Amino acid sequence: MSDPRFDIRRDPILGEEVWLATTERGVGLRVVPTDRFRESVAVVAVGYGSTDLGFSSEGAVHRSPEGVAHYLEHKLFEDEDLHVFERFGRRGARVNAMTGFTRTQYYFQGTTAFEDNLADLLRLTARAHLTDDNVEKERGIIAQELRMYEDHPEYRGFFALLRRLYAEHPVRHPVGGTVDSIAGIDVAELLACHRAFYRGGNVALAAAGPIDPAQVLEAASAWDLAAGAAPERHCPEDLGPADGTPELVPIALARPRLLIGLKERSLVDDAGERTVRELTTRILLDALFGPGSEIREDLHHRGVVDDSLSASYTSERTFGFAVLGAESDDPDRVATELRSILSRPLELAPDHLERIGRRVLGSYVRSFDSQRSLAFGHCDEGLEGLEPFGTLERLRSITSEMVEERRRELCRDDSFAQVLMRG
Amino acid sequence: MPDTFAGFHAEERASVPVLWRRDDRFKTVRVTFQARRPLDCRAAARSLLPALLLQGTRRSPGRPALLRRMDAMYGASVVPGVEKQSPDHVLRLGLDAVAGRFLPGRPDQLGDGLAFLAEQITDPDLDGEGFRESVFERERRQAADYVRSLVDDRNTWAGIRALEVACEGEPIAIPSTGSLAEIETLRREDPERARQDFLGAGEPLVVAAGAFDRDEFMAAVDRFLAVLPARCAAPVAGEPAWVEPRPTRRLVERVVLQQSKLVGIWRLPPSDDPDLWLARRLFVSLLGGGPHSRLFREVREKQSLAYAVQAGLDRRSGLVTLRAGLDEQAAESVVAETLRQIDELSAGHFDDVELETARSQLLGSIDSVTDSVGGLCRYAADHWLLGVDRDPEALATAYRSLDRERVAASFEGLWLDTVYLLAPSDTAGSIGERVAEEGA
Numbered sequence: 001m002s003d004p005r006f007d008i009r010r011d012p013i014l015g016e017e018v019w020l021a022t023t024e025r026g027v028g029l030r031v032v033p034t035d036r037f038r039e040s041v042a043v044v045a046v047g048y049g050s051t052d053l054g055f056s057s058e059g060a061v062h063r064s065p066e067g068v069a070h071y072l073e074h075k076l077f078e079d080e081d082l083h084v085f086e087r088f089g090r091r092g093a094r095v096n097a098m099t100g101f102t103r104t105q106y107y108f109q110g111t112t113a114f115e116d117n118l119a120d121l122l123r124l125t126a127r128a129h130l131t132d133d134n135v136e137k138e139r140g141i142i143a144q145e146l147r148m149y150e151d152h153p154e155y156r157g158f159f160a161l162l163r164r165l166y167a168e169h170p171v172r173h174p175v176g177g178t179v180d181s182i183a184g185i186d187v188a189e190l191l192a193c194h195r196a197f198y199r200g201g202n203v204a205l206a207a208a209g210p211i212d213p214a215q216v217l218e219a220a221s222a223w224d225l226a227a228g229a230a231p232e233r234h235c236p237e238d239l240g241p242a243d244g245t246p247e248l249v250p251i252a253l254a255r256p257r258l259l260i261g262l263k264e265r266s267l268v269d270d271a272g273e274r275t276v277r278e279l280t281t282r283i284l285l286d287a288l289f290g291p292g293s294e295i296r297e298d299l300h301h302r303g304v305v306d307d308s309l310s311a312s313y314t315s316e317r318t319f320g321f322a323v324l325g326a327e328s329d330d331p332d333r334v335a336t337e338l339r340s341i342l343s344r345p346l347e348l349a350p351d352h353l354e355r356i357g358r359r360v361l362g363s364y365v366r367s368f369d370s371q372r373s374l375a376f377g378h379c380d381e382g383l384e385g386l387e388p389f390g391t392l393e394r395l396r397s398i399t400s401e402m403v404e405e406r407r408r409e410l411c412r413d414d415s416f417a418q419v420l421m422r423g
Numbered sequence: 424m425p426d427t428f429a430g431f432h433a434e435e436r437a438s439v440p441v442l443w444r445r446d447d448r449f450k451t452v453r454v455t456f457q458a459r460r461p462l463d464c465r466a467a468a469r470s471l472l473p474a475l476l477l478q479g480t481r482r483s484p485g486r487p488a489l490l491r492r493m494d495a496m497y498g499a500s501v502v503p504g505v506e507k508q509s510p511d512h513v514l515r516l517g518l519d520a521v522a523g524r525f526l527p528g529r530p531d532q533l534g535d536g537l538a539f540l541a542e543q544i545t546d547p548d549l550d551g552e553g554f555r556e557s558v559f560e561r562e563r564r565q566a567a568d569y570v571r572s573l574v575d576d577r578n579t580w581a582g583i584r585a586l587e588v589a590c591e592g593e594p595i596a597i598p599s600t601g602s603l604a605e606i607e608t609l610r611r612e613d614p615e616r617a618r619q620d621f622l623g624a625g626e627p628l629v630v631a632a633g634a635f636d637r638d639e640f641m642a643a644v645d646r647f648l649a650v651l652p653a654r655c656a657a658p659v660a661g662e663p664a665w666v667e668p669r670p671t672r673r674l675v676e677r678v679v680l681q682q683s684k685l686v687g688i689w690r691l692p693p694s695d696d697p698d699l700w701l702a703r704r705l706f707v708s709l710l711g712g713g714p715h716s717r718l719f720r721e722v723r724e725k726q727s728l729a730y731a732v733q734a735g736l737d738r739r740s741g742l743v744t745l746r747a748g749l750d751e752q753a754a755e756s757v758v759a760e761t762l763r764q765i766d767e768l769s770a771g772h773f774d775d776v777e778l779e780t781a782r783s784q785l786l787g788s789i790d791s792v793t794d795s796v797g798g799l800c801r802y803a804a805d806h807w808l809l810g811v812d813r814d815p816e817a818l819a820t821a822y823r824s825l826d827r828e829r830v831a832a833s834f835e836g837l838w839l840d841t842v843y844l845l846a847p848s849d850t851a852g853s854i855g856e857r858v859a860e861e862g863a
Contacts, residue, residue, distance in 0.1 A: 014450070014525060036448040037794040083724075085714030089780040092787030094713075111790035137727060144730030147682035148748045151577045252679040254571040292490030300486075301557075306565045307474075327572065355494040362497030365521045369449050369795065 003214055006031075011389040013361070016368055018378055018388050019213040023220050025200030025227040030378040030388065031216050032208035032371075040209025041109040041375040042118050042216075044125050045383045047230055048197035049102040050175040051318065054234035055196055061234050064193060065184040066170070067142075067177015070099040072190050074138050076106070078129050084120060093117050101171055102316050103383060109372060114211050118219050125203075126224040128194045130187045143179045153251050154325070157259050157421045160249045161323065164417035165263040169238035171319045201229035204382035208374040235318050239265050241414035246335075249421045256422035257308075258331040260338055263415045264320030271317075271384040276394050278315045280406045283356055283398065285311040285322065287348055288341055295341060304328075304337050322410060331420050342411040348400040360395055429806040430799075430814030431630070436641065437648040441629040442803045445637055446796070450525045452533055452633035453796040454518045454640075456540070456647070457804060458625025459659050462512045462594045467566075467601025468613035469512055469621070473503040474562045475614050479548045492539060496532060497521050501539045507599035508808065509740055511659055514621040516540050519797070522634040533635050537647040544622065545650050553611035560611075567606045570598070577680045577845060578748065585686035585744075585843035588674055593664065595740050624657045628807055632799040665693050668838040677848035684845040685729075685754045687745035687761060691736075692836040697811045700738055701818075702825050702833035707736040707743060708781040709768055709830070710761075715780045717764040717773075718745075726760070728753040734761075738809065743837065751846045758842055771831040778827055789819050 002008065006019040019031040053064045077084045077097070088095040093110025095117075106125055108117050149155045159174050166172040176182075203225065207216050242263045268274040289296050289311040299305045308327040314320060328334045367373040381388055424435050431442035460469075479485045483492060493499050499520035506513045518536040523529045548555065554562075574580045583598065590596035600606070629644060668690075691703060711718035711734025722732045729749040736743050747757050767773070792798035793815050806813060813821070 038790050039794045083720075085719075086776075086780060089713070089715035090776065090783055092783035092790075094784075094787070109791070110787055112787075140727040141723060141730055144682065144727075144748065144750075148578075148730055150681040153575055253575050254573075255568060255575075290490075292487045292494065294487050297485060297487050300561070303561065306561075306568065327568065355491060358496075359494045359498035361526070362499065362521045365450050365497075365525050369451050371794065 005217060006213060009388050013365065013392070014368060020388070021213075021217050023200065023217070023223070025223065025225055026229070027200045027220050027223060027225065028204045028382040028385075029217060029220050030204070030206040030382045031211065031213040032206075032374045032378065033211055033213050034208065035210040037209060037371055038111045039109055039371050040111070040114045040207065040211050041107065041371045042114075042121055042205070042207040043105055043107040043375045043379040044121060045204045045379045046104045046125070046198055047102065047202040047383055048104055048193070049100050050173065050177075051101045051170040051235065052197065052233055053170045055230075056232040056234065057192065057196060062192060062196070064189060065177065066173040066181040067175075068185055068189060068193050069104055070176040071138070071142060071182060071185050072128065072193055073097045073099045073104050073106075074142060075130055075135065075190060076124050076128060078134055084124050087120055088117060091117060095121070099175055101175065101314075101319075105376075105379070107375070114209065115215060115219065118207070118216065122219060122223045125198060128191060130190055132187055135185070135187050135190065139182060139185075142176065142182055146174070146176050146179055146182075149174070149176065153253055153257060153421055156251060157249055157257060157419050158323070160247055161259045161261045161417055161419045162321070164243045164245070164247055164419060165261045165321055166238050166319065167240070167243065168236040169319055170235065195226065196231045199226045199228050199230060201227070204379050206375045206379035206382055208371040208378070238319070239267070242417040244414065244416050244418070246418040246420060249419055250423065251421045252423040253421055255327045255329060256331050256420060257325065257327050258334050259419045259421075260324040260335060261417040261419075262322040262342070262410050263417070264315070264410065265412060265415055266409070267318060267320070269317060271386050272390070272394070274315055274317070275386065275390075276397060277406070278313065279395055280398050280402050281313045281315070281322065281410065283353070284346065284403050284406050284410070285313060286356065287346060287352060287403070289324065299337060304334055331422075335418055339416065342407070346404050346407050348403060353398065353400060357395060361392065364392060425812065428812050429803045430816070431632075431803045434641070436629075436644055438654065439627045439629055439648055440807070441641075441644055442631070442807065443637070443640060444632040444799060444803070445635060445640075446632055446799070447634055449633045449796050450522055451796055452518070452520055452522050452631065452635050453800050454533070454537060454540075454629065454631040454644075455800055455804065456516045457628050457630070458514045458621040459511045459628075459808070460514075460621060460625050460657075461659055462507060462510050462597050464605070465613075465617055465620070466507075466512060466597050466599065467605035467609055468617040469505050469514070470600045471562060471566050471606070471609065472514070472614045472617050472621075473505055474566070475554045475559065476503045476543050476547055476618075478554075478558050478562070480542050480546050481548055482542060482546065484548045489543070496530075496535060496539070497526055499532060499536055501536055501543065503543060505599075507597075509595035509737075511808070512599075514625060516544055524634065533640060534643040534646070537643045541647045541650045544618070545652070547618070549615060553613075553615045556611055559614070563606060563609055566600060567603060570600050570603045570606060574678065577678065578684050578746075580678075581684035581686050581843065581845040582746070584676060584845065585688055585841060588672065588843055589688040589742075589841035593666070595742075619652070622652050623654055626656045626659050627654065628804065630800045630803050630807075632803075633796040666690060666840075669840070671839045671842060673842045675844045675846050677846050680845065680847050682748045683751040683754060683847065685745070685747040685749060685757060686841075686843045687758060687839065688841045688843070689743040689745075689837050690840050691741040691743060691834065693741055697809075697813070698821055698825070698829075699833060701821055702829045704736055704738075705778075705781055705785060705822065705825055705830050706768060706833050707734050708784055709773060709777060710734045710764055711745065712781060713784060715777070715784060717768070718761060721764065722747065722757055722760055726756070728757050728760075732757065751844070754844050762839070765834060765837065769831055769834050771827060773827070775827075778830065782822060782825075785822055786819050789815050789822075
């Protein structure tokens with residue numbers, strides 16, 4: 001099977017294929033045709049998220065209230081003829097959407113009527129059916145969703161920490177905005193943002209399953225999206241020191257929870273280089289605080305932390321940060337110990353990178369057992385413009401010296417912020 | 424023992440039923456050994472066991488050593504777990520690994536993984552009659568902290584409290600972790616006794632699916648079972664006791680929170696008819712099984728009373744559960760709307776599109792089960808527990824054959840046991856304060 005419209009790539013370990021194409025309107029398309037499974041998954045990713053609050057529009061800078069991307073995601077599920085959930089539901093498919101800091105994703109998974117489901121998925125993202133009434137009605141639903149998040153201590157603490165890390169960058173705002181900020185969102189605002197960002201050059205589509213790539217390409221080519229790239233974004237460059245003043249967030253908790261944030265003080269524009277930086281940081285955090293770490297085990301053994309200790313890392317084009325979290329009755333001691341560990345040079349065990357390499361290879365092979373993992377992975381890489389199947393090669397390029405260099409770069413004294421949640 | 428069960432091959436090895444399904448669509452293998460015991464006052468000791476087993480073996484003491492071995496097996500997951508499946512408590516030892524044929528040098532991932540699993544469960548790093556005092560005490564304290572922190576997740580806490588109120592005195596009300604008091608009084612010998620009890624008296628089962636060769640798999644299973652201690656499995660009771668209908672209990676508890684959490688618990692009469700349970704599941708899907716359901720459309724979309732609203736059914740306990748996040752003032756309206764929708768559906772007032780949409784959702788979920796090794800293993804283990812030998816294709820056929828009359832009648836005998844509301848408190852720090860209790 002071949003088709004000159006596609007560029008077929010094979011992964012170097014298993015020989016599995018992904019078919020790449022670009023539509024006339026600029027949509028990057030990746031398809032994994034496989035008849036190993038019954039279920040198909042399709043994902044649309046739009047390069048538009050909660051941090052895109054300023055953009056050029058008709059010669060001026062348009063400023064959006066916080067929460068517009070999420071509001072728009074909710075509203076795109078509306079349709080004048082029939083509710084979209086019901087259309088997918090009749091075919092036994094599940095459909096959903098997610099909004100993040102830098103992208104909005106829409107997806108479905110199902111075992112029948114792939115073409116109909118795909119057509120609906122593309123149709124719902126291509127146009128916004130908005131009226132004053134249905135925008136108003138959604139406001140109450142979104143307000144309930146935001147209140148639900150407010151009951152999650154991690155959510156409240158996380159955004160309190162981001163506000164300490166970032167004085168200006170919109171990553172400091174909750175993805176869905178606040179009840180107050182969404183009060184200012186109306187039909188005109190939503191339409192302006194849809195017109196600006198839901199464009200062929202700012203969208204990726206990926207699908208995996210027992211499907212014909214040519215049919216996916218035809219559907220994507222007929223997708224009624226505006227052509228062109230996203231508008232110029234106006235986002236403050238916020239690379240200064242974090243606000244290191246410890247913050248107390250009063251939340252009624254059984255045990256205090258500590259969050260420590262580390263702010264990236266430089267940016268990496270190239271997506272491939274950013275991925276290497278991300279992998280290197282994850283190796284660093286795994287070596288220090290991962291479940292197999294002797295350093296973590298020592299902290300555990302001495303009663304400083306328990307299994308609630310977590311470490312994560314987020315990296316995007318205009319921001320990046322690591323977050324450590326732990327529950328403790330003695331959060332001051334935890335903070336002191338964790339910061340001390342981060343400030344010390346790290347010497348990886350000789351076999352450390354080899355072990356990580358094996359784990360990542362296992363995870364890589366495992367991903368081919370999940371249509372969902374394949375579709376989401378290729379969609380993300382497509383939106384970033386990354387070559388497929390590059391993870392293992394990037395991992396092999398990382399040395400123990402790079403991990404230590406990463407520690408020095410990330411763990412600067414003026415990059416830390418700290419939030420304590422307690423009643 | 425039959426040759427097949429729920430779409431799996433079935434064999435008995437060393438008196439243990441082994442359900443296996445070779446499936447070369449996958450690049451991974453999953454093997455689960457489980458042992459089932461009645462849920463009882465030993466819950467705390469049992470639930471602490473997995474954490475202690477993960478602290479190392481005599482050969483590889485310490486958690487980092489165990490995890491390094493998993494890394495060396497290309498990130499295989501070789502972990503124990505204990506799960507409440509009321510009225511049972513189930514010890515599960517799971518191996519989840521990439522099949523060796525897809526890795527450099529074609530390592531024996533299955534054999535090595537099962538040997539590792541056997542080592543974890545049979546040769547923990549003990550000190551005499553129990554786990555090492557320092558390790559035990561640390562993990563016991565952590566388990567107690569975990570239970571104390573459950574209230575911090577308001578949604579989870581509402582579910583726990585509603586179940587405790589509705590099912591007080593029944594095994595299903597026993598927390599999977601055991602109570603805080605039970606955890607605090609545990610001794611280091613107790614989890615070790617729970618381990619011996621699971622292995623000696625637990626009703627065993629092995630389930631496997633994925634990319635493996637049958638003979639190699641059986642050889643590895645035989646080696647695994649050979650190192651387990653002698654067994655004398657005690658039969659497990661099976662179905663929970665039937666509770667007679669009684670007046671509805673309504674309870675409001677207050678904590679500091681932004682959004683109230685409503686939990687309604689209904690009870691269905693017991694039945695041995697597996698098709699009746701399928702009809703009930705279809706009913707629940709129509710009622711609150713997702714965006715296609717009555718509750719989603721009426722409560723969320725039309726009336727904007729709640730962002731999240733859903734209904735669920737626990738087949739083994741017969742409990743139907745309503746969950747919603749909402750403003751406190753909307754709670755009564757949501758309960759009333761749910762009762763109205765149950766009446767409507769029971770009267771057959773639903774159209775063919777609704778029925779077929781709900782049915783399609785269930786059929787779609789069956790299809791997706793067969794697309795993952797984990798889903799397949801879970802399917803077989805759950806059906807074994809229920810004693811229902813039906814493969815996924817037959818299950819789908821049974822769902823297709825249900826007519827609207829059967830579905831509408833399936834909720835006959837339903838009664839509302841408990842309405843629980845976790846509502847906002849004006850007073851910071853008033854976690855768990857009970858402020859009102861009403862009779863029916």
